[in-house]
Amino acid sequence: MADLDGARWLVLDLDRPPPGGDPLLADARAIAAAEPRVLDAGWACYLAAPLRAAGGRRAGDAPLDLDQWRRRPGVRRAWIQDDDTILAGLPWRDGKAGFEAGGWRTGRDDLLLIAGPCAVESREQLDEVAAGVAAAGARWLRGGAWKARTSPYDFQGLGARALELLRDAADRHGLAVVTEAIGSDELRAVAELADVVQLGSRNAQNFPLLRKLGAVGKPVLLKRGFGCTLRELEYAAEYVLAHGNPRVLVCERGIRSFESATRFTFDINAVPLLKQRVHLPVIADPAHGTGQAALVEAVARAAIAAGADGLMLEVHPDPARALSDGRQAVPLRDFARVVESLRPVAAAVGRRL
Amino acid sequence: MADLDGARWLVLDLDRPPPGGDPLLADARAIAAAEPRVLDAGWACYLAAPLRAAGGRRAGDAPLDLDQWRRRPGVRRAWIQDDDTILAGLPWRDGKAGFEAGGWRTGRDDLLLIAGPCAVESREQLDEVAAGVAAAGARWLRGGAWKARTSPYDFQGLGARALELLRDAADRHGLAVVTEAIGSDELRAVAELADVVQLGSRNAQNFPLLRKLGAVGKPVLLKRGFGCTLRELEYAAEYVLAHGNPRVLVCERGIRSFESATRFTFDINAVPLLKQRVHLPVIADPAHGTGQAALVEAVARAAIAAGADGLMLEVHPDPARALSDGRQAVPLRDFARVVESLRPVAAAVGRRL
Amino acid sequence: MADLDGARWLVLDLDRPPPGGDPLLADARAIAAAEPRVLDAGWACYLAAPLRAAGGRRAGDAPLDLDQWRRRPGVRRAWIQDDDTILAGLPWRDGKAGFEAGGWRTGRDDLLLIAGPCAVESREQLDEVAAGVAAAGARWLRGGAWKARTSPYDFQGLGARALELLRDAADRHGLAVVTEAIGSDELRAVAELADVVQLGSRNAQNFPLLRKLGAVGKPVLLKRGFGCTLRELEYAAEYVLAHGNPRVLVCERGIRSFESATRFTFDINAVPLLKQRVHLPVIADPAHGTGQAALVEAVARAAIAAGADGLMLEVHPDPARALSDGRQAVPLRDFARVVESLRPVAAAVGRRL
Amino acid sequence: MADLDGARWLVLDLDRPPPGGDPLLADARAIAAAEPRVLDAGWACYLAAPLRAAGGRRAGDAPLDLDQWRRRPGVRRAWIQDDDTILAGLPWRDGKAGFEAGGWRTGRDDLLLIAGPCAVESREQLDEVAAGVAAAGARWLRGGAWKARTSPYDFQGLGARALELLRDAADRHGLAVVTEAIGSDELRAVAELADVVQLGSRNAQNFPLLRKLGAVGKPVLLKRGFGCTLRELEYAAEYVLAHGNPRVLVCERGIRSFESATRFTFDINAVPLLKQRVHLPVIADPAHGTGQAALVEAVARAAIAAGADGLMLEVHPDPARALSDGRQAVPLRDFARVVESLRPVAAAVGRRL
Numbered sequence A, B, C, D: 001m002a003d004l005d006g007a008r009w010l011v012l013d014l015d016r017p018p019p020g021g022d023p024l025l026a027d028a029r030a031i032a033a034a035e036p037r038v039l040d041a042g043w044a045c046y047l048a049a050p051l052r053a054a055g056g057r058r059a060g061d062a063p064l065d066l067d068q069w070r071r072r073p074g075v076r077r078a079w080i081q082d083d084d085t086i087l088a089g090l091p092w093r094d095g096k097a098g099f100e101a102g103g104w105r106t107g108r109d110d111l112l113l114i115a116g117p118c119a120v121e122s123r124e125q126l127d128e129v130a131a132g133v134a135a136a137g138a139r140w141l142r143g144g145a146w147k148a149r150t151s152p153y154d155f156q157g158l159g160a161r162a163l164e165l166l167r168d169a170a171d172r173h174g175l176a177v178v179t180e181a182i183g184s185d186e187l188r189a190v191a192e193l194a195d196v197v198q199l200g201s202r203n204a205q206n207f208p209l210l211r212k213l214g215a216v217g218k219p220v221l222l223k224r225g226f227g228c229t230l231r232e233l234e235y236a237a238e239y240v241l242a243h244g245n246p247r248v249l250v251c252e253r254g255i256r257s258f259e260s261a262t263r264f265t266f267d268i269n270a271v272p273l274l275k276q277r278v279h280l281p282v283i284a285d286p287a288h289g290t291g292q293a294a295l296v297e298a299v300a301r302a303a304i305a306a307g308a309d310g311l312m313l314e315v316h317p318d319p320a321r322a323l324s325d326g327r328q329a330v331p332l333r334d335f336a337r338v339v340e341s342l343r344p345v346a347a348a349v350g351r352r353l
Helices: A028-040 A066-070 A123-136 A160-173 A184-193 A207-213 A230-242 A270-277 A286-290 A293-306 A332-348 B028-040 B066-070 B123-136 B160-173 B184-193 B207-213 B230-242 B270-277 B286-290 B293-306 B332-348 C028-040 C066-071 C123-136 C160-172 C184-193 C207-213 C230-242 C270-277 C286-290 C293-305 C332-348 D028-040 D066-071 D123-136 D160-173 D184-193 D207-213 D230-242 D270-277 D286-290 D293-306 D332-348
Strands: A008-014 A044-048 A053-058 A075-081 A112-116 A140-142 A176-180 A196-199 A220-223 A248-252 A282-284 A310-316 B008-014 B044-048 B053-058 B075-081 B112-116 B140-142 B176-180 B196-199 B220-223 B248-252 B282-284 B310-316 C008-014 C044-048 C053-058 C075-081 C112-116 C140-142 C176-180 C196-199 C220-223 C248-252 C282-284 C310-316 D008-014 D044-048 D053-058 D075-081 D112-116 D140-142 D176-180 D196-199 D220-223 D248-252 D282-284 D310-316
Touching (some): A123 A310, A123 A332, A220 A230, A230 A248, A230 A270, A248 A270, A270 A293, A286 A310, B112 B123, B123 B140, B123 B332, B282 B293, B286 B293, B286 B310, C112 C123, C140 C160, C176 C184, C220 C230, C230 C270, C282 C293, C286 C293, C293 C310, C293 C332, D008 D028, D123 D160, D184 D196, D230 D248, D248 D270, D286 D310, D293 D310, D293 D332
Parallel strands (some): A176 A196, A196 A220, B112 B140, B140 B176, B176 B196, B196 B220, B220 B248, C176 C196, C282 C310
Antiparallel strands (some): A008 A075, A044 A053, B008 B075, D008 D053, D008 D075
16 A cells, blocks of 8 residues: 555444444444445555444545445445544444443543652552542552653553552552553553553554554554654554444543653543544643643642543652652642542533542 | 842842932932942942842852841842842832833733734735734734744844834734834934834843843843743843833743753743743733644633733735745634633633733 | 645736846736736736746646746746745756855855854954954854853843844954844844844744845745754745845754764755755754764765765864853864865866865 | 763673674673672672673762772773664774674775665666666665555555565675665564664664664664654664674664755764764665655765765665655666766775775
């Protein structure tokens, strides 16, 4: 399939399977019926069968009779699209019901609160944090098992043992676990023990890993690369969707800019823009997005006000002694107060926290 | 005065003048008394007399007896400071009462709402907008008289005539006028007819103009340069303060980043950071900060939630026909609804709009 | 004149005046003859009379008979152009001969070497530098009289006295003077005493000043704003050209990026890109573009190799004691060696230094 | 090992092994002898045994007797270092002889020329390119087997078959092969068939992959992440070195900035800065660094002039039909001419191409 600059997509949303079939899949017969016709019409064919899509792309401005496509058997809807967010884009949603991830259901008023330490450091640390954040309203427990660290001589995480600690702490406190798979090797273990698999900012365009996340069988939280455009985030989500996993959340976590007073620049514009372009839940990470605990609460409020569907916060019992990123962690003793301060803002925009 | 890398400031807040004197000025005798002692102590002297400051700067780590300075006659407070935000920084505030600008008083719960067209285009356009934004709760009317345009062939503004139209429309609708002085020549006219003088993003480091704003006798709204750090914005404010004008507001309006989906990246981190570093009101401009009308409302909510003291919005009766920046203007017919949507967020953070 | 998104220009290059007229101006009768026809044809008219241009802009894709325009009396050439670099763009050049500035002639193999201190500090400092750089091959002496400094408490330059020192030192050592006019007030004095007027990076979009540079009667060196795109630099040049001054040089001096190891990021791509888009000499400033003396020589070589027409370097007898920007100044004792190292690179690309 | 802000390193360069041992390894007895002493002295121990390093890191300013360490048996050199570039930094080099990679020897005057298509598309395409670039002086053949593409619907590369085509074409034309391993799965195949393994810009902080590159047994070419600082590139190299692979080359390929006229901003400053901070060969990639074929030659010249040790260029027989990144590919028919234009610049800086 060649790069077709300026090419357009014909997107076909095909019939769902008969009762008893997987409602997330298109009907196999509809796919089989559509494909040759797409090819005959001169479109380089693409079939995202597991997700009920069939489509194609071609260059040029040749006239096109969409109604004719819509009348084809097995075709529910048909449209033309310029960019490659076939499955991630708003047009695809079509009233679909959202999905469940780690006990949280997308598409409703409830905001998702994710909290936990940057890195899992010990059973005691994690248990203390899990208890505290659960009490304050968090749904998911975060915590790095393998850490992506700039220097090889920085703390690299406790690895597999951290996964067990996360699972254990979450279970005891009624939380779900989200943690990062920093590579293909770690993905298996993460997918087994975590409820949601996180892809980190430095892997935001690790395409082999994105493909594997398409087959991982767990919801996926994609962080924006700090050097990546929103389009690149959308296309990373499209990778996961196109490889078979419909449960994708995207996360704005700050980008690199020339401003040096903060570690990153939280791109607040990204929140409404993503909501206007993709049908995926948008999570905000003001810890990484600011790099300073003193700014986290204000930016968390801002993200909710801008329409974010959830927040990911870093919490530590003693930030000054954290093994990584202590500067951006909210002290555990302040966490409940921070969450309380967010609730009226959530209510002001019709959400619940 | 040489550049002293790593130098520190001795800041002296001197006695206020006796009754009858200008309460914004330090007592002349206190200044006269402090100066030789500062020099004697080896400090390169600096006296910001009109604003009650006397201080100095020197390199090195020589021990310093601050208590001794505090006991000096005429000295109310004394401290050491690393950066150059002597008059803009939080330490300087000391419970001072804020100021009044265009009928709005800083330091209270009321949010400042500024609205109007990007450019003044005609009496009819301006009057229609002024009536609409006043009804919706705006306090200040904005509108460009001379426009800073990238190309010499773009509409450059109506100039002096626009100032009169602004004054007239504002007076009829009970609004104050804020408008940009794009150069020294235009400053005189703006200062005469406007209630607040705006310095534009492209003049954010126009130091001769900043100095003149120190003597302009009207409050000044400083927009951040889209290529400037927050420190540079703070120092631009310090220029105005140090040249004698205590009434300065600063405005975040988006910075340049690699993200191309939006015209600028609104730096939401800037809002709490500025509030933690300077005692000046912080205004947010989500129109320039996004460049897209469809994002303005969400980012306006975010700015309020993050602690902004006011908003500047662009409003146009017919954005598609605007002579400049139509894409980021809220249609006038939607403006009241947008403001309504902001009120609950303001209330959620203890502010009124 | 409205903003016409996607509008195009009809550019007419008109007849030159009869013998005895100013060869830089179009013939007045040709202008008078063209204008009504441009208007009649539905173009919003624009006349850059002093520079022999007449043109217009209109939206839409209406068909256009260029040959018909070319046959009109008084019209030498006619073409369609999308962007606003009418006078700065390559199509306008048409074999025109370049110009002379400070004793250097553009469009030839000779590279222009500009050197001097960041700020003029004293007669002795300046004379020592002028002697040294002249001996090493510099043509223009640079040096700040009024300095644009981030903090109001940094050294602001010696002002008018520095201008006299510059003139004097340059005259004694056979150099031309280039120095920055940081505002309209300073422009008069600079234009009187300097050979070339520099516009600084922080004034790169100071449009009133750009307009005045159109009438200044001296060549102008425009520095790129560190937050400005190349298009904005080109349009800044267009401002000066359209306001009557054909002698403009543009200078790449580094942009802001997320990289913090250097003060700015020298945009080497800008050098060939500008050469391919505008017919103006392109000067490189590796001192500001790196912020580190240790990188200046390598980046100076790079700029020459990439096609720059000249270099601006900062030189100081004792950088550690410089009153501004000492870190990026080449020590005077090393300057001749640095220039020697540049000569073979210049020769390798067919230039002379 | 905790994060030690402001911590310093004690670096020990240990004795080489007795004759017959691997000259790249430290003597095992020297390592065994040093370790307890380092621990006893309160340093968190770090031993980079395969590369002759032993060291440690600790916070604070405790006085330190370096001479005492130097007198210890088995210790050749000892020093203190602030950053984590222990093995990558200049101090480590100590006259070491460089290394051989794909038939090219580092540390000499010869420049390394790498050329080939962005993606391997067919046997014919590759053979034509390989023949052409070999004739023009290239040493390594580049070409993507698996491509990292932003959209899942873009051409993703021919995969394993492309590796065989690369090996075959390179062998027939006397070239070495460098190609990217986009993930751990692909690494095995790449390491088997290629002479040099490339890590792509989007994997610049894929730490699991960096660790594996430490054990890959082939030289590694690390591209800078387009959102990564130079320090991050240096630490990526340190990962590979610390995990046992001493043969690392680093590549500047452009960063993201606000400038939109070019796809990326080639950071020319990076070239001399890297040469001053690490002892690794620095390669320049002006194809990605500009994104425009028309700029490649000028920026390639610039990179050589700035001190780059090699160039990576994209070449295609018919760029308009390339399956990826055709815009930045030099047409094959122009390649020999481009190389010829680089030779005088190389000679001007004492290099050979």
